[in-house]
Amino acid sequence: MSGDRAAHLISAGRLRTDPPKRLVLLDVRLGADSPGFARTHLPGARFVDADADLAGIATPHSGARPLPDPATLTAALRRWGIHPDSTVVVYDDAGSIPAARAWWVLRWAGLPDVRLLDGGLPAWLAAGGPVVSGEEPELGDIGTAAARPGGLPVIETAAVATLPERGVLLDARPQSHYRGAGEFAGHIPGAVSAPVFDDFDQDGLLRDEQTLRARYRDLGITGTTAVASYCGSAMAAALQVFVLATLGIEIALYPGSLSQWSADPARLVVGSAVVTPDPVPAL
Structure with a gap:
């Protein structure tokens, strides 16, 4: 895996002044936060529901966000207009966690060029980047990318x-x-x-x-x-x-x-329950 930060990370300034060719922007939201997307997003960005689009259907023993079904993910990639030679830039307004889930899922699915916007939407706004409101426009270019799992390692x-x-x-x-x-x-x-x-x-x-x-x-x-x-x-x-x-x-x-x-009570979980939580979500 390349250790070049630029292969995985893009700054707001770079995205504004020197955007990649064949760019696809994905605005990643936790849950069905389409109202948040409709209020503010980067021009041309596609809406991604991190729960529905980047995870499979949970079962009692699968964990809360299992890996997505490849066929379902392929349909999403094409809906977002992604081609095998696209450069995909993912961002969010929630501390880069939803965007990182998108980065990981797309890289796991075999897409070669996926980058995370450093600092997300707040950094874009701080850099004077333009934003738009409203629903995402109709996409004239249906993508041709297909999910081919195995691009990143998992552990069972x-x-x-x-x-x-x-x-x-x-x-x-x-x-x-x-x-x-x-x-x-x-x-x-x-x-x-x-x-x-x-x-x-x-x-x-x-x-x-x-x-x-x-x-x-x-x-x-x-x-x-x-x-x-x-x-x-x-x-x-x-x-x-x-x-x-x-x-x-x-x-x-x-x-x-x-x-x-923790879904299997036979598996040990270490830790006391009497702790003051930190003011950040356990995602």
């Missing part, structure tokens, strides 16, 4: 249980959730707390490469160790996979995350 529950013995299992959620607060409280035995929100500054921009490398090196990640990330439902963890991709380090995502792990 059985392997997650043994990973801490041979590698590093990262918990991307806030420390309070790791310790036992909030939905899907506690953590998988042997997991290391590594809140992905710490990888971004107060403006929601990704921290510099040197800072990120030092942080993950301190967590035992050098690029040669087996590593996977999880959260509550593979949203924050997808952002962590993205962050490490900008460093040229490929790690696996646990799609079921703690929502799948």
Whole structure:
């Protein structure tokens, strides 16, 4: 995987002044937030429902956001006007987590050029970027891309249980959730707390490469160790996979995350329930 930040991340300034050719913009929202999209979005952006478009149908043992069905995802890719040679830029207004889920799903589906807008919609507005309102326009160009899963690695529950013995299992959620607060409280035995929100500054921009490398090196990640990330439902963890991709380090995502792990009462979840939650969602 390329470690060039520009292969995975694009700044608002660069998107404004030197947009990629064959550009497709995706505005990713949590749930069916089409009203939010209708109020403000980048010109030409397509609306993406992170729950309906980027996840499959949940079952009692699948986790809250299982991987999407390839045929259904293919239909969405074409509805958004994506071709195999498109450059897809994803963004959101929710701290880059929904956009990172889109980045991960599209890369997993085999799309070669997917980038995340650094800082999302707030950064675009701060840079003086234009926005529009209203519903998305009719798309004249139906895409031809097809979902071909396998572009990024995943790890299944059985392997997650043994990973801490041979590698590093990262918990991307806030420390309070790791310790036992909030939905899907506690953590998988042997997991290391590594809140992905710490990888971004107060403006929601990704921290510099040197800072990120030092942080993950301190967590035992050098690029040669087996590593996977999880959260509550593979949203924050997808952002962590993205962050490490900008460093040229490929790690696996646990799609079921703690929502799948904890569905089986026989699986141990470590952590006390008496913890003050951090003021951020456990995604």
